[in-house]
Structures are given as structure tokens and as C-alpha cells.
Amino acid sequence: xxxxxxxxxPLQLLAPKWQMARHRAKRHQPGDLRRLVVVLALGALFxxxxxxxxxKLLRYFRSAEDIGNLLAGKLLSMMLLSFASILLLxxxxxxxxxxxxxxxxxxxxxxxxxxxxxxxxxxAETALHSSWMVALLLLPLLAAYGTAYRGGIAFAPFAxxxxxxxxxxxxAAGSAFTLLxxxxxxxxxxxxxxxxxxxLAVCALVVLFRAARPEQLARPEGFQNFMQFIAAxxxxxSPWLPSEWVSEALMGWLQGKSVWLPLARLWGAxxxxxxxxxxLHARGWARGFSQAQEGANRRSEAGAPRSLLERMTSRMSAxxxxxxxxxxxxxxxDSTQWSQLVMLAxxxxxxxxxxxxxxxxGEGMTAVLRNVIPFLNLALxxxxxxxxxxxxxFPSVSLEGRALWLLRSSPFSMRDLLWAKFWVxxxxxxxxxxxxVGATNMMLGVRLFVHVVTLAAIVAMVFPxxxxxxxxxxxxxxxxxxxxxQIPTSFGGLLFMMSGIVLIxxxxxxxxxxxxxxxxxxxxGWTRDPVAMVLPFIxxxxxxxxxxxxxxxxxxxxxDALERG
Amino acid sequence: xxxxxxRRTMIEISSLCxxxxxxxxVRSLDLVVxxxxxxxxxxxxxxxxxxxxxxxxxxxxxxxxxxxxxxHDLRADPISAKRAxxxxxxxxxxxxxxxxxxxxxxxxxxxxxxxxxxxxRGIELLALFDLDGWRDELVECYSHGxxxxxxxxxxxxxxxxxxxxxxxxxxxxxKSAKILKDLFREYTxxxxxxMMSTHTLEIAEGMCDxxxxxxxxxxxxxxxxxxLRGASGNDxxxxxxFLRLTxxxxxxxxxxxxxx
Numbered sequence: 001x002x003x004x005x006x007x008x009x010p011l012q013l014l015a016p017k018w019q020m021a022r023h024r025a026k027r028h029q030p031g032d033l034r035r036l037v038v039v040l041a042l043g044a045l046f047x048x049x050x051x052x053x054x055x056k057l058l059r060y061f062r063s064a065e066d067i068g069n070l071l072a073g074k075l076l077s078m079m080l081l082s083f084a085s086i087l088l089l090x091x092x093x094x095x096x097x098x099x100x101x102x103x104x105x106x107x108x109x110x111x112x113x114x115x116x117x118x119x120x121x122x123x124a125e126t127a128l129h130s131s132w133m134v135a136l137l138l139l140p141l142l143a144a145y146g147t148a149y150r151g152g153i154a155f156a157p158f159a160x161x162x163x164x165x166x167x168x169x170x171x172a173a174g175s176a177f178t179l180l181x182x183x184x185x186x187x188x189x190x191x192x193x194x195x196x197x198x199x200l201a202v203c204a205l206v207v208l209f210r211a212a213r214p215e216q217l218a219r220p221e222g223f224q225n226f227m228q229f230i231a232a233x234x235x236x237x238s239p240w241l242p243s244e245w246v247s248e249a250l251m252g253w254l255q256g257k258s259v260w261l262p263l264a265r266l267w268g269a270x271x272x273x274x275x276x277x278x279x280l281h282a283r284g285w286a287r288g289f290s291q292a293q294e295g296a297n298r299r300s301e302a303g304a305p306r307s308l309l310e311r312m313t314s315r316m317s318a319x320x321x322x323x324x325x326x327x328x329x330x331x332x333x334d335s336t337q338w339s340q341l342v343m344l345a346x347x348x349x350x351x352x353x354x355x356x357x358x359x360x361x362g363e364g365m366t367a368v369l370r371n372v373i374p375f376l377n378l379a380l381x382x383x384x385x386x387x388x389x390x391x392x393x394f395p396s397v398s399l400e401g402r403a404l405w406l407l408r409s410s411p412f413s414m415r416d417l418l419w420a421k422f423w424v425x426x427x428x429x430x431x432x433x434x435x436x437v438g439a440t441n442m443m444l445g446v447r448l449f450v451h452v453v454t455l456a457a458i459v460a461m462v463f464p465x466x467x468x469x470x471x472x473x474x475x476x477x478x479x480x481x482x483x484x485x486q487i488p489t490s491f492g493g494l495l496f497m498m499s500g501i502v503l504i505x506x507x508x509x510x511x512x513x514x515x516x517x518x519x520x521x522x523x524x525g526w527t528r529d530p531v532a533m534v535l536p537f538i539x540x541x542x543x544x545x546x547x548x549x550x551x552x553x554x555x556x557x558x559x560d561a562l563e564r565g
Numbered sequence: 566x567x568x569x570x571x572r573r574t575m576i577e578i579s580s581l582c583x584x585x586x587x588x589x590x591v592r593s594l595d596l597v598v599x600x601x602x603x604x605x606x607x608x609x610x611x612x613x614x615x616x617x618x619x620x621x622x623x624x625x626x627x628x629x630x631x632x633x634x635x636x637h638d639l640r641a642d643p644i645s646a647k648r649a650x651x652x653x654x655x656x657x658x659x660x661x662x663x664x665x666x667x668x669x670x671x672x673x674x675x676x677x678x679x680x681x682x683x684x685x686r687g688i689e690l691l692a693l694f695d696l697d698g699w700r701d702e703l704v705e706c707y708s709h710g711x712x713x714x715x716x717x718x719x720x721x722x723x724x725x726x727x728x729x730x731x732x733x734x735x736x737x738x739x740k741s742a743k744i745l746k747d748l749f750r751e752y753t754x755x756x757x758x759x760m761m762s763t764h765t766l767e768i769a770e771g772m773c774d775x776x777x778x779x780x781x782x783x784x785x786x787x788x789x790x791x792x793l794r795g796a797s798g799n800d801x802x803x804x805x806x807f808l809r810l811t812x813x814x815x816x817x818x819x820x821x822x823x824x825x
Contacts, residue, residue, distance in 0.1 A: 007644070012674045020662035023703060103658040110622040110654075111675035112647040286643075290626035294585045 007112055013121035016104075035491045042494075047140045054144030062148060072145070073251040079141065080243035083134050084170060089201055090130040091174030098126045099175060099285065100182050100292040109289060115282040123277065127171035138163060142250070149254035162249045162263065165270035169242050172273035176280050182288040242266060319412045323420035327396070331424075334484065344388065348436065351384060355440040371519050374437075374446050374454045375512030381436045382461050382504035385429055386469075386497060393425035393469035394496055395487035397559070398478040404562070414559040418470060418552060426466040433458040450515065457511040460540065464547030465500055471551030472496035474558050503547055510540040572599035574633070575649075575727045575758040576621060581630035583616050583782075590616040592782040594630070598760050600726075603753045605773030606762040609811045612779040614762045615655055618731050621760070622652040635726055648676065651720035655731035655762075657712070661705040665696055665715050668704060672719035683722065690718035693748070694741055710736040717745065721752075728752070728759045734768060746772055770803040780811045 057075075061068045099105075099122050108118060142163075146155040242265075249262040309328060313321045355377065400407060407417055437458045441451050476492020487493065514533040521528045576598035583591040591613040598604045608614045619625040621632050623639055623646070632639040635649035659668055669687035673679060691697045694714035704712065713736045720728055728749075734742050749759050750772065763769050769776050770790060777787040786793055790803065797806050 007677045008675050012671075015674070016660045016663055016667070016671050019667050020660055023662045023664075104660065106622075106624055106654055106658060107672070108675070109624045110647060110650065110652040111672075112644045112677075113675060114644060286623070287626055290624070293625060 007114060008117060010117050010121035010124065013108065013113065013117065014124065017125065038494070039491070043136075047136075050137070051140035051144050051147075054141050055148055058144055058148035069251065069255060072148075073247055076145065076251065077244055077247040080166070080246050081241065083138070084166070084241075084243045085201070087131060087134055087167065087170035088174050091126055091171045092178050093174075094126045094130045095122075095171075095175040095178040096182070098122045098129070099178065099281075100289055105289065109286075115285060116278050118285070119278045119281040123171055123175055123274065126175055127167055130171065130174070131167040135163070135167065145250065145254065151254050155253065158253055159250060162246050162266065165266040166242055166246045168270045169266075169273055172270070172277040176273075176277045179277075179280055179284050179288055182292055183284050242269060245269075317416075319416050320420055323416060324424055327420055327424040330399070331392075348384070348432070351380075351436070352439050352443070355443050371446050371450050372512075372516045374441055374444055374450050375508055375516060377440050377444070378437065378454050378457055378512065379504055379508040381433065381440070381458055382465070382508065383501065384436065385433055385458075385462060386465050386500035386504060388432070389425065389429060389465045389469035389500070390488040390493055390497055393421070393429075393466055394473040394493055395478070395481075395484045396421045396425065396470065397473045397555075398481060398487050399484055401479045401481075404479070408562070414556050417559065418474075418556055421470055422466055422552065425470065426462055429462045429466060430459065433462050447519075450519070453511055453515050457507055457540070460544040461504060461507055464503055464544050464551075467548040467551045467555075468499055468503070469496055471555040471558075472499070474555040477562075503543070506543060507540050510536040510543070572601060573636075574598070575600050575602075575635055576604075576729075576760060577633040578617075578621070579631050579633075581617065581620060581632065582628045583613070583620060583625065584628045589782050591620070591627075594782075594784055596777060596784060596787070598727075598758050600758055601753050601756045602758050602774045603749055603772060604758070604760045605769035605776040606760060606779070607764075607766070607769055607776060607807060608762075608779030612811070613782040614779055615731055617779070618652075618729050618760070618762060619654075621729050622650065622654075623647055624652075649726050651723065651725035651728045653717055653720045653728070653730040653733060655735070657716040659704045659712055659716060661703065663704055664701050665691060665704065665707070666700040668715060669719055669722050673722045676723040676725075678723050686722055686724075687718070690721055691715075693744060694718060710738055710741065713737060714741055721748070724757075726757050728757065730759065730761045732762055732764065734763060734765055766803045766807055776803070778807060778810055785810050 058072055061071045061075075064071065142155075142159045145151070146159070151158075245262040245266045249259045249266065251257075252259040252262065310325065313324050316324065407414075434455065437454050438451075441454060446454075472492045472495055473487075476490060476495070478487045478490055478492075481487050488496075514536045518528055518530065518533060520526075574597050576596070578594055578596040581591055581594040581596075582589070594613075594617060606614050606618070616625060620627050621634070621639075623643055626640075632646075634646040637646035637649065639646040660671075663671065666684075666687055669690070670679065670683060673683040673687070688697065688700070691700045694717070696711060696714055696718070699707065699711065704715065707715065713733070717730075717733060720730070733745060737745060746768065749761065753759055753774070761769075761773070775787065775789050776793060777784050778793075779785065786796060786806070788796070793803070793806050794801060797809065799805070801809075
């Protein structure tokens with residue numbers, strides 16, 4: 001062993017990640033091209049939409065002589081501020097994984113790697129993992145600013161120069177915060193804590209957005225109000241916020257003003273933050289990493305009273321009962337899962353509140369319209385259910401991951417496994433759907449007929465949505481994923497959402513159209529033909545039943561055929 | 566406790582303690598492994614062997630006590646101490662999407678070594694373990710035993726003076742196990758030191774210069790086979806000594822469980 005050999009640098013530590021990405025890119029699997037095309041097409045559509053909306057808005061702003069630039073600057077600051085808070089949060093969480101929980105850290109901890117080297121390598125990874133989505137979103141937005149203000153091609157490198165320290169700052173701050181947390185709490189508990197912090201922070205954002213009542217913008221006076229709305233928004237602005245520096249630098253450049261001060265502030269603060277983070281890392285990482293491996297806490301169940309669920313499941317066969325209890329226990333003990341329930345609860349409150357804010361009393365709002373709106377609401381509620389199914393039911397087969405050998409080698413049918421997963425997903429969704437549609441119907445003050453039809457329709461949707469989520473999750477499993485929240489973002493998740501939306505649209509159309517026609521005919525005293533409703537309703541039922549049974553059967557066959565070591 | 570003297574100490578553990586909350590995994594451990602020694606580290610599951618080895622590798626921080634590797638204090642001068650060490654964990658992680666050769670280059674790079682010499686040594690090591698045909702295949706295609714051989718090769722690629730290895734024989738086929746045993750013997754004969762934990766008592770008995778037995782976080786016996794036999798008072802095999810020290814009531818419990 002040569003004593004004087006130079007030690008590894010950060011690039012060497014990152015080398016495996018590059019190499020792995022290269023190998024992944026080289027290996028083509030059937031369907032890869034299809035996936036790429038779908039993802040690229042969707043991405044391009046999204047980019048174009050964001051760019052077009054941004055450009056239209058900014059051009060409109062520019063047309064307002066006095067306050068146009070001010071508004072554009074303010075809008076940019078607001079967006080950047082929300083991006084900065086999202087970045088800070090996601091970096092804090094990603095840092096936990098990258099600095100303390102990653103499985104390759106054992107090897108690095110045992111190797112003679114300098115703390116500063118490890119810090120820079122992991123910081124780069126953390127920043128990349130957390131910022132790529134924000135960076136992709138910033139691209140069309142900044143392109144719109146550049147185009148609207150005729151910034152020219154030189155605006156692109158300048159924007160990069162400004163955005164880089166903006167992305168680096170929250171990475172360094174978030175990593176430092178995580179380091180402090182891990183040194184106080186064991187890492188596994190820190191992860192729980194972070195999940196809850198994230199959930200609450202996102203909830204707060206959603207509630208704040210809701211409280212701003214942006215639907216006012218949809219009123220006829222529209223844009224006039226929007227100007228006032230943007231101008232009056234009490235967005236926190238302070239010369240100490242990095243998002244303000246970015247906005248100041250970009251708007252300054254576009255308007256031909258001096259940009260040195262905000263640029264110097266950005267790079268200075270970023271360098272300082274990285275230096276402080278590096279110093280903290282050198283002092284506290286080894287202790288934190290050691291503690292991160294001690295987080296497993298013992299759980300004693302001896303003497304615990306028989307839970308209600310255990311009593312409820314006592315009539316099932318031993319296998320099904322154990323499968324159901326396992327699903328529920330694993331779900332309840334995974335903080336990344338239940339913390340999202342907090343978020344979900346707030347989103348539902350916001351959803352119901354949205355319905356309450358609907359302008360139901362204004363001009364042109366007839367009883368007919370009030371009774372037709374529930375069918376639109378049905379489609380929206382269906383979409384909410386599909387999103388929840390994507391988040392909680394879709395990953396369920398993937399989460400079996402390395403335990404699948406146990407299930408496959410046990411003497412029970414895969415039908416039992418799917419049965420347990422289906423009902424554990426469907427029952428909560430059922431309760432939720434009834435509350436969602438029931439509560440919004442009551443707020444809308446709909447008739448009993450509409451109430452019954454919409455409730456029946458949403459109940460009928462729950463089963464095929466659960467079955468589709470389960471089936472797509474089985475056909476496109478992500479067995480190696482350790483984070484349940486990432487699984488639905490896969491290609492299979494996208495396919496599930498697409499087929500879910502088609503199903504929801506079909507059911508809403510098949511039930512809503514004849515029912516609405518019936519109501520309109522009744523309102524205007526035309527001839528009503530209740531029989532005309534029968535056929536579409538029957539088609540809807542057949543559709544729901546087949547969209548439940550067929551995917552489950554296919555999923556069962558797939559599970560039976562699955563080979564995994 | 567047996568203590569070899571006259572040779573340079575490569576691993577020196579003093580009053581090492583590790584507590585997880587109220588549970589003490591390692592209790593005031595003192596141990597010395599001199600240059601050129603193959604030290605066998607035995608003990609039942611949960612005795613504290615892996616915790617001790619992870620502390621020696623610098624992955625876990627001790628609650629108290631110190632570890633010195635090749636004369637360098639692990640806490641005060643971790644870089645120098647780790648430079649002298651090759652660690653093979655019991656559940657190694659290898660990047661699935663790297664090829665075997667890429668992984669070896671990365672492992673050598675962590676110790677500041679790169680270039681043609683590393684490639685040459687990597688190829689030799691892979692050939693030694695019958696992995697030469699697999700060197701450009703992704704690790705995800707490797708079997709459990711092949712991964713184990715690759716991780717062992719990665720610990721040798723920078724030729725550290727000290728190797729700490731946790732359960733190296735698990736998953737190896739008989740030929741690879743024989744190669745590994747010969748490798749360890751030859752390596753120590755050339756003046757390097759190896760500290761190896763194992764559950765295969767025959768291997769420990771046949772290979773190791775000295776053996777330490779851990780039980781509930783404490784070193785309950787340490788020495789050459791001769792010294793262990795002398796301490797037990799019988800001319801027993803290592804298995805008898807081990808069982809007497811760590812769990813002679815196993816047979817009784819087994820019968821009770823099967824009859825229940």
C-alpha cells in the first residue's frame with residue numbers, strides 16, 4: 001500500500017453513480033422506447049403549456065405601463081420563494097438518505113475518505129436529487145421571462161449562473177439541518193419526524209393557497225382583478241431572502257440594470273453555507289452515521305389488548321387474517337405512509353371547501369345547474385380516489401419486494417394475497433368516497449335522486465379503481481424501491497392513472513348524462529323517459545364489474561408466474 | 566487473555582464499549598492482533614462480534630474505549646488508520662449496476678489507487694476467484710457467492726496490512742472457500758494481519774493462530790488452541806470448548822421445544 005497515494009476526490013466517489021446511469025441507459029428492455037416516448041411527449045406538452053401561459057401573462061404585464069415590471073418581478077419572487085421552501089424541505093429529506101441511510105455508506109465510512117470529500121460528493125447528490133424537478137419547472141418559466149423581455153440567448157447562461165447558487169443554498173442548509181437532527185435523534189426516528197414536518201408544511205401551503213381563494217380570478221372581471229390580486233398579495237419579501245436576490249438579478253439583467261450585488265450575495269451566501277455545512281459535517285457526521293444505525297427500537301406487544309381490527313378479522317381464515325393484519329400493521333408502522341395521510345386529510349378538507357366556495361347563488365345559477373354539478377363533482381371525486389389508489393394501493397405489491405419469497409414459498413394461493421390487498425385498499429377508499437361525495441352533495445343541496453345516483457356511481461368506481469391499481473402495480477412492480485412514495489411515479493403508475501381517468505370519465509358520462517337529461521326534461525316539463533337511463537346504467541355496472549374482475553384475474557396470473565430470487 | 570508480544574501490533578483495542586440505549590453490545594473489550602497473525606473471532610449470534618468489527622472499521626463509534634490500527638488511533642487519525650485497513654462486512658452492499666471490474670477500480674480509488682497496476686491486480690484477483698469471465702458483467706447478474714468473492718477481492722485490491730472480515734465463508738463454494746483459506750494463510754505469512762469472524766469452528770481451529778470467543782459482549786476466552794484447551798482443563802475440540810463457554814443448555818432446550 002503506497003503511503004503517499006492521494007486519497008479519493010468527490011468525483012471519484014460519484015463515479016459509480018455515473019457508471020450506473022450509463023449502464024442503465026445502455027440496457028434496453030422491451031417497452032423502454034414506448035415509455036420514453038410517452039414520458040417525453042407528456043413532458044414536452046407540460047413545458048409548452050407552462051411556457052405559453054407564462055409568456056401570455058408576462059406580455060400582458062408588460063402592457064401595463066406603470067406596474068408591469070413590478071408585477072413580473074413580484075410574480076417571480078413568489079414562485080421562487082415557494083420553490084425555495086420546497087427545495088429546503090426536499091433537500092432536508094434527501095440529505096437524510098444520502099448522508100446517513102444509504103447502503104453504500106458502510107464502504108465509504110470504512111475507507112480513508114476525507115470528511116470534506118464525502119461532504120461535497122453527497123451534497124452534490126442531494127442537490128441533484130432534490131432540485132431536478134424544480135430546475136425542469138424553472139426552465140420554461142425562465143424561458144418565458146427571457147422571451148417576454150427579449151433577453152436574447154445570453155439570458156440562458158446568465159440564468160444558469162443565478163440559479164446554480166439558488167439550488168445549492170437549500171441543499172447545504174437542508175443537509176446541515178439534517179446533520180443536526182440526526183445527532184439529536186436516531187436517524188430512523190428523524191425520518192419519521194421529517195415526514196411529519198414535510199406533510200404539515202405541504203398542508204400549510206395548500207391551506208394558504210386555498211385561503212387566497214384564487215377562484216375569484218375566474219369571475220368575469222378577471223384580469224383587472226388579477227393585477228390587483230398579485231399586487232395586493234402579501235408575499236413575504238425581505239432583502240435577506242435568496243429568492244429575492246434571484247428575482248432581483250434576473251429582472252435587473254432583463255431591464256439592463258446592475259446585477260452585481262444580488263449575484264455576489266447569492267454566490268457568497270452559497271459558498272458560506274457550503275463551508276459551514278462542511279465544517280459541521282467534519283465534526284458531526286461520524287457520530288450521526290453511527291447513531292443512524294442504532295435507531296431500530298424494540299416494540300413489545302406482550303399484553304397488548306386485542307385490537308378492534310383483530311376482533312373484526314377473527315372470522316376470516318388464518319391465512320387471510322394474517323395477510324390483512326400484516327398489510328395494516330406494515331402500513332401503520334411506516335411513517336412515510338401515514339404522514340401522507342395527514343396531507344390527504346387536508347387535501348380533502350380543501351376539496352370539500354372548494355365546493356362550498358362555488359358561486360352557487362350568483363346570476364345564472366339554476367336548480368338544474370346545481371343538480372348537474374354533482375356529476376362533474378363525481379368525476380373529480382373519482383380522480384381524487386384514483387390518486388389515492390395510486391399512492392397507497394399501486395405500490396402494495398412492489399412493497400412485498402424481498403419478502404415475496406416467503407409468500408411464494410408458502411402454501412397459499414396468490415388469490416389470498418390479492419384478496420387481502422384488494423380489501424385493505426377498497427374498504428378505506430369506500431368510506432372516503434361516501435364522505436367525499438355525500439358531503440359535497442349536501443353542500444350543493446341536491447335532490448335525493450341525484451344523491452342516490454352519484455353515491456351509487458362513486459361506490460361502483462371504488463372497486464375497479466382499486467383492482468386497476470393493484471393490477472398495474474403487479475404488472476409494473478418496483479421491487480427494489482425502498483420508498484413507497486416514489487413507486488407511483490413510475491411508468492406503471494402513469495398507465496394506471498391514465499386508465500383510471502378513462503374509467504372515471506366513462507362512468508361519470510354513463511351515469512351523469514342520462515340523469516342530467518332526465519332532470520332537464522323534468523325542469524322544462526318535457527317528456528321524461530326513465531327507461532332511457534336503464535341501458536347506460538347497466539353498461540356502467542358491467543364496465544365496473546369487468547374492470548374489477550379482469551385486472552384482478554390478470555394480476556393473479558402475473559403473480560403466479562412471477563419469478564424472483 | 567493471550568497476548569502475543571515481540572511483534573508489531575496491528576489491531577489494538579482498549580476498553581472498548583458499545584451501548585445501544587440500555588443494551589450493552591460490547592463490554593470493555595481489550596484485544597491485540599499482532600503483525601502476521603490470523604485471529605479467529607467466535608461467538609454465538611448477538612454476542613457482539615459484528616458490532617466490534619464495525620467499530621474497528623470506523624462505521625460505528627464506540628461509546629467508550631479506543632481502537633488503534635497499525636499504530637494509528639481511529640478516532641484521532643481516522644484517515645491513516647483506515648488506509649491500513651481492508652474491511653469485508655457480513656452483508657456487503659455492492660452497486661448493482663456496476664461491473665465487477667468497475668467495482669474493484671472504485672474500491673481501489675477510495676484508497677487513492679488507480680491506473681494500470683490496479684487493473685492488473687483486479688484481473689488477477691478476479692481470476693483467482695473464478696470471476697474473470699464475469700468481470701464486465703453487471704453485479705446484478707452475480708449470485709450471492711460471486712458477490713461475496715467480489716467483495717473479498719475488493720478488500721485485497723489495495724493490499725492493506727490489516728484485513729477485518731466478518732463471516733467470509735458464507736455462500737462460498739468449496740473451491741472458493743479453499744482458495745480463501747489459502748489466501749488468508751499466505752497473506753498472514755507475508756506479514757499482514759487478518760481478523761476473521763466465523764461460525765465454522767473447524768475453520769477457526771484449523772486456520773487461526775489465535776482464537777477469541779465472545780459471549781454477551783465480553784471476551785470470555787482468548788488464545789491459541791493449546792491455551793484454550795489448557796484453560797478448559799480438557800483435551801477438547803474447539804466445538805466442545807465453544808459450547809461449554811457459550812451455551813451448553815442448547816440440547817436440553819431443543820428436546821423441550823420439539824416435545825412441546
